[in-house]
Amino acid sequence: MKHLLSLFILASSSIQMLAQADIKPTFVSGTIPGGSEGARMICDGKLSTKWCIDEPGQMPYFIILDAGRQLGVVEYGLVTGDDTNMYPERNPVTWSISGSNDQQAWTLLDDRKNDRSLPAEGQQEYRFKPQASGQFRYYRFEFLRMAGGSRIQLSEINLYDKVQTPIKLAFVSTNTTTAAQTGRRRPTIAEDASMVADGFLHTKWCIDQPSQMPYTVTLDAGSQTAVSEYRFYTADDTHSYPERNPIAWRMSGSNDQQTWTTLDEQKSNRRLRDENEQEYRFKPHATGQFRYYRFEFLRMAEGTRLQLSEIKLYK
Numbered sequence: 390m391k392h393l394l395s396l397f398i399l400a401s402s403s404i405q406m407l408a409q410a411d412i413k414p415t416f417v418s419g420t421i422p423g424g425s426e427g428a429r430m431i432c433d434g435k436l437s438t439k440w441c442i443d444e445p446g447q448m449p450y451f452i453i454l455d456a457g458r459q460l461g462v463v464e465y466g467l468v469t470g471d472d473t474n475m476y477p478e479r480n481p482v483t484w485s486i487s488g489s490n491d492q493q494a495w496t497l498l499d500d501r502k503n504d505r506s507l508p509a510e511g512q513q514e515y516r517f518k519p520q521a522s523g524q525f526r527y528y529r530f531e532f533l534r535m536a537g538g539s540r541i542q543l544s545e546i547n548l549y550d551k552v553q554t555p556i557k558l559a560f561v562s563t564n565t566t567t568a569a570q571t572g573r574r575r576p577t578i579a580e581d582a583s584m585v586a587d588g589f590l591h592t593k594w595c596i597d598q599p600s601q602m603p604y605t606v607t608l609d610a611g612s613q614t615a616v617s618e619y620r621f622y623t624a625d626d627t628h629s630y631p632e633r634n635p636i637a638w639r640m641s642g643s644n645d646q647q648t649w650t651t652l653d654e655q656k657s658n659r660r661l662r663d664e665n666e667q668e669y670r671f672k673p674h675a676t677g678q679f680r681y682y683r684f685e686f687l688r689m690a691e692g693t694r695l696q697l698s699e700i701k702l703y704k
């Protein structure tokens with residue numbers, strides 16, 4: 390009982406803390422705002438759309454975002470385009486960020502010169518901590534130089550007013566058949582449960598083994614860690630197969646892989662949509678210090694095939 394009570398207190402303080410974590414900025418203006426690859430795509434919440442322009446006469450390119458209210462950005466994330474593995478030269482390397490409350494007077498918050506942190510990998514978020522912070526409603530990004538040439542592409546810009554640290558995960562086990570068990574090569578190897586923790590959105594766990602339901606995957610956080618948020622990512626062809634999205638699942642934590650504590654349970658959650666490689670964030674109902682995290686998938690939108698490209702946990 391004592392344990393349950395402390396768990397409940399942990400859970401409620403965590404939920405309260407998280408309520409102010411997410412910023413959903415809206416687009417104000419930018420270089421070439423319209424079109425299928427215009428600046429508006431930079432905060433539409435979809436990794437499958439991007440801002441991709443090549444207008445040397447209009448450099449430096451800019452984007453202005455509205456955070457909705459005055460707040461202090463402690464981290465921002467630049468997300469690469471869907472084909473950045475083929476076109477890494479489009480990654481920005483020199484840019485600045487400024488904050489304002491009236492869009493007239495701007496305060497410089499971060500200034501990056503020849504920063505090559507963005508990877509040659511599609512749809513990857515790289516986070517930066519600005520050198521300065523302040524309470525601002527509007528944030529302006531100016532991109533002065535790309536890795537090569539004058540074409541820029543980014544799928545999203547994310548703003549954070551609370552640092553959320555991703556937890557490095559290792560795959561532990563699954564109750565479903567794995568590549569090692571079948572002895573077969575691709576595509577089985579490319580689609581087994583370990584693919585939800587390999588860091589890539591273009592690889593996925595995709596299985597249809599009705600006798601093994603609920604499908605289970607156990608992940609190792611490396612040390613006892615409290616999880617404040619977990620994220621599911623849909624697969625590369627979820628647009629064609631939305632029925633494979635999970636709608637009922639259970640998340641549990643353990644330190645010995647014997648005793649499991651239920652942290653979250655969803656019975657008919659249809660938040661995952663028919664969109665490829667999209668991120669969906671969930672706050673568990675409870676939290677605690679656990680090293681192992683297990684997800685059990687009990688039901689899909691339709692049928693018995695499950696697919697997810699990644700599962701991520703955040704402190």
Ligand SMILES: [Ca+2]
Binds near residue numbers: 586698
């Ligand atoms: Ca993956």
